[in-house]
Amino acid sequence: MRRPLLAGNWKMHYGVSEGVALVEALSADLTDLNDRDVLVCPPFTLLGSLAPLLDGTAVALGGQNMHYEAKGAFTGEIAPQMLKELGCSYVILGHSERRQYFGETDELINRKAHAALANGLKPIVCVGEVKAERDSGQAESVVVGQLRGSLAGLSAEQLRSVVIAYEPVWAIGTGDTATPADAQAMHARIRAELAALSDQATADAIIIQYGGSVKPDNVDELMAQPDIDGALVGGASLKAADFIRIVRFK
Numbered sequence: 001m002r003r004p005l006l007a008g009n010w011k012m013h014y015g016v017s018e019g020v021a022l023v024e025a026l027s028a029d030l031t032d033l034n035d036r037d038v039l040v041c042p043p044f045t046l047l048g049s050l051a052p053l054l055d056g057t058a059v060a061l062g063g064q065n066m067h068y069e070a071k072g073a074f075t076g077e078i079a080p081q082m083l084k085e086l087g088c089s090y091v092i093l094g095h096s097e098r099r100q101y102f103g104e105t106d107e108l109i110n111r112k113a114h115a116a117l118a119n120g121l122k123p124i125v126c127v128g129e130v131k132a133e134r135d136s137g138q139a140e141s142v143v144v145g146q147l148r149g150s151l152a153g154l155s156a157e158q159l160r161s162v163v164i165a166y167e168p169v170w171a172i173g174t175g176d177t178a179t180p181a182d183a184q185a186m187h188a189r190i191r192a193e194l195a196a197l198s199d200q201a202t203a204d205a206i207i208i209q210y211g212g213s214v215k216p217d218n219v220d221e222l223m224a225q226p227d228i229d230g231a232l233v234g235g236a237s238l239k240a241a242d243f244i245r246i247v248r249f250k
């Protein structure tokens, strides 16, 4: 009943010509998908060029971050409606790189989540523990704390428009993926927490993506887990053939 969502987070990669070539390859191939959703999140500077190319295709467009205010003196920031205007339907919030390098807190991510929903954008709220937290047995409590903080004050109806991405930080860009069993265990814990924050029917409707070194050769096993509903893909989303294979998980 949950429709898988396969998303590419391009991070800070590609200029316009490379981005155009990549989305042309994706949209030309991915024409027959009726049981899954596909999303690309390029850098802001590419959105205006890519939106017209993706219009009417099966590939949706998203931002990698945004500010929570509608406008104002916030040099270097992007407002929710700026993303909407360029055709975005999703926005990644609280990616571990934003938390780690740009000091984003659960409280800030929570403000952004409210703003995204108020503006008709589906937030992909990222959570995940660092290696030391996993090694000391704190992974679940860290992730639960991030969920509670980032999702505070959202109604059950709003939560149904939220996507959660579980990305263990130690698995990002390292080639070191969580085992399907460990990932499934955390996804089940996340869903239990979502039920506690709303109700079981709502929790059962929410897409929970896994992220962290998802590749063509491990996606099938990950997606076979009952609570893994999609993938948030970094490095492998930059190559058309790899991302297409991930989207076409079996």
Ligand SMILES: O=C(CO)COP(=O)(O)O
Binding pocket: 009, 095, 167, 171, 172, 173, 174, 175, 211, 212, 213, 214, 232, 233, 234, 235, 236
């Ligand atoms: O951070 C990620 C996606 O948001 C994962 O990145 P990699 O797929 O490169 O490990």
